[in-house]
Amino acid sequence: MLHLRLIVPAGRTDEVVDLLERTVGTTHLVVLAGAARDPVGDVVLCDVAREAGDELIGALRELGVDEYGAITVEKTDLTLSAHADRAEEEAPGEGADAVLWEELTEATHEESTFSVTYVSFLAVATMLAACGVMLDNAILIVGAMAVGPEFGPLAGISTALVQRAPWLVWRSLYALVGGFAVAMVLTAGFAWLMNAFGLFDATMIEGARPNTAFIWKPDWMSFVVAFLAGIAGTLSLTSAKSGALIGVAISVTTVPAAANAAVAFSYSDYRQMTGSTQQLLANLGGIVLAGTLTLLAQKALWRATRHRRAAVRPPAQAPAGTSGS
The missing domain is CATH 1.20.1080 (Glycerol uptake facilitator protein)
Structure with missing residues (x-):
């Protein structure tokens, strides 16, 4: 699994959250309203199956999150969660074969x-x-x-x-x-x-x-x-x-x-x-x-x-x- 930490201006949080909810392979969605100070905005956290990561990161960049906020991606060595297991099963392909361009x-x-x-x-x-x-x-x-x-x-x-x-x-x-x-x-x-x-x-x-x-x-x-x-x-x-x-x-x-x-x-x-x-x-x-x-x-x-x-x-x-x- 990949862990994403996003900083999003408050006025654009809904569209980012909507994208995350619609993306197959995403789970553990957390929104911390007003938590970010530089840049100012909301902090959005989620986990995503590696095989769905590249498409999601590309979609976030199309929304301009990297321009008006921030996108941070971290690898998680261990995730114990039935939700994560389902997300990996639903995501297309195998994580080992996925390329994060x-x-x-x-x-x-x-x-x-x-x-x-x-x-x-x-x-x-x-x-x-x-x-x-x-x-x-x-x-x-x-x-x-x-x-x-x-x-x-x-x-x-x-x-x-x-x-x-x-x-x-x-x-x-x-x-x-x-x-x-x-x-x-x-x-x-x-x-x-x-x-x-x-x-x-x-x-x-x-x-x-x-x-x-x-x-x-x-x-x-x-x-x-x-x-x-x-x-x-x-x-x-x-x-x-x-x-x-x-x-x-x-x-x-x-x-x-x-x-x-x-x-x-x-x-x-x-x-x-x-x-x-x-x-x-x-x-x-x-x-x-x-x-x-x-x-x-x-x-x-x-x-x-x-x-x-x-x-x-x-x-x-x-x-x-x-x-x-």
Whole structure:
């Protein structure tokens, strides 16, 4: 279930309450008259089944509640109520399959911001991967992949394409390209510094490296793995199962490829730099393509599910004591 807290001007409370009462899957309606102070108005509380949440939030925005008041949505981990059970049964579809597009857009918007924190995480992850590359240490590579925050902008691009929001596409692309550019430049400088201290040398990157050589040797399997990881990552975001993102992060070689390209550039090994760049682009492209197709499929399947449930829902019965004529 989702818990909604609305702030509504007193003069518009009735129409909002009427909408909530008419929405299938809504229950536990509470109106606190005059409780809000900033902005001034009534506080309206309710619970709604997740599968009905996206439609309800959209209807509330059409009424302008987000403009003249506020809409706050919280997830409830446990709700013990027969009313809630009935609301979930009446709502079309399954909660696990429902996509809250407003929540997804907001989450990817936050993760797609070109900020100091985002760039710092990406740069540190790329430097860790550089150490893994030079030491041919797979554990360091996996650790760097887990630290990298690049899935946020990738998910942002997919979400923006499906939602047809060009501004979010460009914002996410800016964070993605700009973040990797800064991280790779800093990693190249890090490699030069480590070389000056005698901790890195050319033989380390030119050696056989059986554990990490795959990073700069892309093939179709690189794209397939990235595609599958993109599906898993998108499903984890839309179903609020964020734990799966760790598995996604350590499945693709975006950060290690960027690190290998930066280190190879610092040692003028342009063959490895080219191969690593191709690996990076293949992974990024596979994730974006998979994410976009997954969201499109979820959107189509959810629409079909709602229509099917609406078609088979029995008509409401007349109250006892009334005539059907």
